[in-house]
Amino acid sequence: MKNTLNRRQFLKLASAMTALAAVPRVVGAATTAPRVVVVGGGFGGATLAKYVRMWGGNVQVTLVDANPNHVSCILSNLVVTGALPMSRITLAFDSLKANHGVTVMQGRAVAIDAAGNTLTVSTSSGNKVLPYDHLVLSPGIDFVPAAGNWSPNLTPHAWQAGPQTTLLKNQLAAMSSNDTFVMTVPKAPYRCPPGPYERACVVADYLKRKGRTGAKVIVLDANASITAEPEAFGHAFNVTHAGVIQYVPNATVLSVDSSTRSIVTSAKTVNNAKVLNYIPNQRAGAIAATLPLNSTGFVAVDPLTYGIASYPNIHVIGDSCAVPSSDGKAVPKSGHMANSEAKICADAIIRSFTGEAPDEDIATSSACFSPITNKTSSWLSTNFIYGDIFDASGNVKGKGMHRVDVGEAAADMVDGDSYQDMFIWADSMFADSYI
Numbered sequence: 001m002k003n004t005l006n007r008r009q010f011l012k013l014a015s016a017m018t019a020l021a022a023v024p025r026v027v028g029a030a031t032t033a034p035r036v037v038v039v040g041g042g043f044g045g046a047t048l049a050k051y052v053r054m055w056g057g058n059v060q061v062t063l064v065d066a067n068p069n070h071v072s073c074i075l076s077n078l079v080v081t082g083a084l085p086m087s088r089i090t091l092a093f094d095s096l097k098a099n100h101g102v103t104v105m106q107g108r109a110v111a112i113d114a115a116g117n118t119l120t121v122s123t124s125s126g127n128k129v130l131p132y133d134h135l136v137l138s139p140g141i142d143f144v145p146a147a148g149n150w151s152p153n154l155t156p157h158a159w160q161a162g163p164q165t166t167l168l169k170n171q172l173a174a175m176s177s178n179d180t181f182v183m184t185v186p187k188a189p190y191r192c193p194p195g196p197y198e199r200a201c202v203v204a205d206y207l208k209r210k211g212r213t214g215a216k217v218i219v220l221d222a223n224a225s226i227t228a229e230p231e232a233f234g235h236a237f238n239v240t241h242a243g244v245i246q247y248v249p250n251a252t253v254l255s256v257d258s259s260t261r262s263i264v265t266s267a268k269t270v271n272n273a274k275v276l277n278y279i280p281n282q283r284a285g286a287i288a289a290t291l292p293l294n295s296t297g298f299v300a301v302d303p304l305t306y307g308i309a310s311y312p313n314i315h316v317i318g319d320s321c322a323v324p325s326s327d328g329k330a331v332p333k334s335g336h337m338a339n340s341e342a343k344i345c346a347d348a349i350i351r352s353f354t355g356e357a358p359d360e361d362i363a364t365s366s367a368c369f370s371p372i373t374n375k376t377s378s379w380l381s382t383n384f385i386y387g388d389i390f391d392a393s394g395n396v397k398g399k400g401m402h403r404v405d406v407g408e409a410a411a412d413m414v415d416g417d418s419y420q421d422m423f424i425w426a427d428s429m430f431a432d433s434y435i
Contacts, residue, residue, distance in 0.1 A: 027056050027057045027058045027059050027350065027353045027354060033058045033059055033060045034056075034058075034059050034060065034133045034134070034353050035059075035060045035062070035130075035131060035132050035133050035134075036049075036052050036056075036059055036060065036061045036062070036132065036133065036134045036135075036136065036349060037061075037062050037064065037119050037130050037132040037134075037135050037136070038061065038062065038063045038064065038136045038138065039064050039065075039109045039119070039135070039136070039137045039138065039139055039287055040064075040065060040137065040138035040139040040140060040285070040318070041063055041065035041067070041069075041070045041093060041104075042070055042138060042140055042318060042319075042335070042338060043072075043074075043318070043335040043336070043338040043339045043342075043429065043433050044138035044317040044318030044319075044338030044339065044341060044342045045063060045065070045136065045138035045317075045318070045342070046063070046070065046091075046093070046096060046342075046433045046434055047338070047339045047342035047343065047346075047432065047433045048136050048138065048317065048342035048343075048345055048346050049061050049063045049096055049100070049102045050096055050100050050102065050433065050434075051342065051343055051346040051347075052346045052349060052350065053100040053101050053102055054100060055346060055347065055350055056346075056349075056350045056353070059350070059353065060103070061100075061101070061102050061103065062102075062103045062104075062105055062130060063093065063096065063102050063103070063104045063105070064105045064107055064109055064119070064121050064130070065093070065104070065105075065106065065107075066106070066107065066108045067106070067162075068093075068106055069090055069091060069092045069093060070090075070091045070093070070434075071086070071089055071090050071091070071161040071162040071165070072089040072090075072091055072161060072335070072426075072430070073159070073160070073161045073191070073192060073195070073335060074089070074335045074368075074426050074429060074430075075088065075089050075422075075423075075426050076089055076158070076161040076165050077195070077198055077199045077202050077371065078202065078371060079161075079165050079166075079169060080158060080165060080168050080169045080172060080199065080202070080203070081169070081172070081202050081203065081205070081206040081374070082169065082173070082206075083202075083374055086165065086166065089161060091430055091433075091434045092434070093434070095434055095435045096434065099435065105121060105123065105128070105130075106123065106124075107121040107122055107123035107124075107128065108121065108122045109121055109122075109137075109139070109287040110122045110127070110287070111290075112135065112287065112290060112291075112314070114310075114311045114314060117131060117132055117133065117135075117313070118130060118131050118132065119132060119135055132313075133313065133353075134313045134314075134315065134349045134352070135313065135314045135315070136306075136314075136315045136316075136317060136345060136349075137285075137287055137288045137291075137299075137314070137315065137316045137317075137320060138316070138317045138318040138319075138320065138338065138342070139284070139285025139286065139287050139288050139318075139320055140160065140191070140285045140318065140319050140320065141159070141160070141190075141191050141282045141283070141284070141285055141319045141320070141333075142282065142283050142284065142285050142286050142289060143157065143159075143280040143281070143282060143283075144280055144281045144282065144283055144297065145256070145278075145280040145281075146253040146254060146255055146256055146280065146281075147254065147255045147256075148255035148256040148257050148264075149256065149257050149258055149259060150256040150257075150258050150278060150280070151258040151259075152164065152258075153167070154258035154259065154261070155256070155258040155261055155275075155276040155277070155278050156168045156171070156277065157277070157278060157279045157280065158277065158279075159191060159195075159279050159282075168275070168277060171274075171275045172203060172206065172275060174274075175207065175212055175215055175274050175275060176212060176215075176274075177211075177212050177213040177214050177215060178213070178214035178215060179212065179215050179216075179274035179275075180215070180216050180217075180218060180270070180273045180274055180275075181203055181207070181215070181216070181217045181218070181273070181274065181275045181277065182217075182218045182220065182261075182263060182270050182273040182275065182276050182277065183196065183199065183200060183203075183217070183218070183219055183220070183276075183277035183278075183279065184196075184219075184220045184221075184222065184251070184253055184263070184265075184277070184278050184279050184280075185197070185219065185220070185221040185222060185223060185227070185279065186222055186279050186280060186281045186282055187222040187223060187252070187281050188223055188227050188330070189282075189296055189298065189322075189330060189332075189333060190279075190281070190282045190333065191282060191319050191333045191334075192332075192333065192334055192335075192368075193227045193228035193332050193333075193334070194228040194229055194233070194368060194370045194378075194380070195370075196219070196221075196279060197219070197226060197228065197229070197233040197236075197237075197370070198370040198371060198372075199277070200217050200219045200237070200241075200245055200247075201233070201236050201237075201240070201241060201245070201370075201371065201372045201373070202371050202372075202373070202374070203217050204217045204241040204244040204245050205241065205372075205373040205374055206374075207244060208241075208244060209374065215244070216244060216245075216246060217241075217244055217245045217246070218245075218246045218248065218268070218270060218273075219237075219245060219246065219247045219248060220248050220251035220253070220263065220265050220267070220268060220270075221247065221248065221249045221250070221251055222250075222251060222252050222253065222265075222281070223249065223250075224249055224250055225249055226247075228332075228380070229370065229378055229380055229408055229409070231408075231410055231411055232370070232372070232378035232408070232409050232410070232411060232414055233370075233378075235411035235414070236372045236378075236414070239411075240372060240373065240414075248265075248267050248268050249267070250266065250267050251265035251266060251267040251268055252265055252266040252267075253265050253278070253280075253281075254266060256276075256278050258276070258278075260272055261273045261274070261275070261276040262276070263276060263278065282297070282319075283296075283297030283298065284297060284298045284299050284316070284319075284320035284321075285319070285320050288316050288320040288321075289320075291308060291310075291314070291316070292308070292309075292310065294322050296322065298320060298321060298322035299316040299320055299321050299322060300321075300322045300324075301315070301316050301317075301321045301322065301323060303323050303324060303344075303362075303386060303399075303400055303401050304344075304348060304358040304359070304360060304362065304386065305344075305345065305348040305349075305352075305358050306321060306341060306344065306345040306348070307348075313352075315345050315348075315349070317338060317341040317342055317345050318333070318337075318338035318341065318342075319333040319338065321341070323341075323384075323400065323401050324389060324398060324399070324400030324401065325384070325389055325400050325401050325402065325403065326389040326390045326391075326397075326400070326402050326403060327390065327391050327392040327397075328392065329402065329403035331364070331366075331384055331401055331403075332366050332382070334366045334368060335368075335429060336365065336366045336367050336368060336429060337364060337365070337366040339429060339432060339433055340364040340365050340366070341364055344359075344362050344364060347359060360386060361386070362386045363383055363384060363385050363386065364383070364384045364401060365381070365382065365383050365384070365406075366381070366382050366384075367379070367380065367381040367382070367406075367425065368380060368425075369418060369419075369421065369422035369425055369426075371419060371422065372414050375416050375419055376414050376415055376416055376418065376419050377409075377414065377415075377418040377419040377421075377422045378408070378409040378413070378414045378418065379408065379409045379413075379418055379421075379422075380407070380408035380409065381405075381406035381407055381408070382403055382404070382405050382406060383403070383404045383405075383406055384401035384402065384403055384404070385401065385402050385404055386399070386400070386401055386402075387399065387402060388402065389401070389402050390402070
């Protein structure tokens with residue numbers, strides 16, 4: 001039976017999820033404070049750094065990021081269409097430093113000495129070696145491009161927000177009537193399951209509003225069907241944006257030529273598109289990829305601590321990790337989920353400093369809004385509860401995170417109120433992670 005959770009109930013739950021509270025287990029004053037080094041200033045890393053300092057007492061936290069601030073993928077598709085300025089999704093680390101005492105180092109993590117408990121960071125003034133008691137990696141994603149001649153400077157992915165977002169925005173603005181915007185959906189698992197379908201919708205809406213008569217959006221999906229919110233996006237493709245969006249499933253990318261903006265897939269070939277938004281398949285971010293990876297290219301973790309089996313004091317959260325879950329109910333890679341995982345990981349680290357075992361009474365959550373037009377949005381919410389997980393036959397296969405769907409917007413719930421609530425949800429996420 002379909003979940004009938006309404007939008008207001010959803011928004012209340014989503015806001016509560018980002019404001020999870022835990023009983024602080026303060027590490028008392030000691031001769032040497034424990035050291036936590038965090039790599040990656042996205043929603044996972046920033047939240048982890050903040051909450052370890054909030055809950056941990058006498059713990060030194062250093063956050064390492066290659067950039068001076070974080071540009072959010074949340075809401076970034078609205079920057080592509082010009083609905084929002086880039087400043088709206090640019091999140092500074094200033095409050096983490098001023099309000100929470102986090103040390104922020106701008107640099108790129110280049111090497112882990114797991115046996116020696118040190119991380120080497122390349123900075124503008126040379127390499128720095130950071131000792132740690134716990135290392136948390138939240139570096140986001142890296143790409144596994146198809147064969148051919150792909151240059152993101154010519155055919156952007158815009159799946160890491162910032163300059164790529166601006167490049168795709170400018171290419172979209174240059175489209176004329178009868179032009180074609182081609183985009184791909186990577187093979188799951190990938191960052192933000194609803195994101196590509198959301199982008200297709202807002203691009204189609206932009207082309208219609210700008211009077212680009214005859215312009216098309218071709219969605220080449222490597223998956224067998226829409227991977228998130230199939231009712232809302234199916235209605236958007238077939239009704240709201242009918243005649244503009246062409247959806248092609250089972251389209252595995254075989255080769256890309258950025259110089260001609262051409263792409264060959266197992267289902268369709270497109271040559272000389274006006275815009276080619278190629279989003280490659282994905283794997284763990286570079287520094288996390290130096291650790292053991294599973295068959296899909298991500299780091300398997302213990303969901304009670306987000307530690308890895310070979311080195312329990314090295315943790316991976318956010319897009320780079322693979323969490324054990326029931327078959328067909330994978331833990332999504334999203335900003336909200338990264339924020340949620342960070343709090344579980346922070347609590348587990350603090351417990352380790354105070355000699356306590358990890359908490360087994362845990363849950364994580366993922367919620368999001370997806371704009372369908374410049375005035376309407378859909379939404380979804382899912383919880384994951386720690387305990388028994390199941391195989392495809394319903395038999396217990398071990399322990400992990402079992403998905404319990406909270407609700408999602410039916411086609412008739414995609415409306416203007418949800419669009420406005422999207423900004424409340426996003427601002428709640430931004431504040432919880434960065435302020």
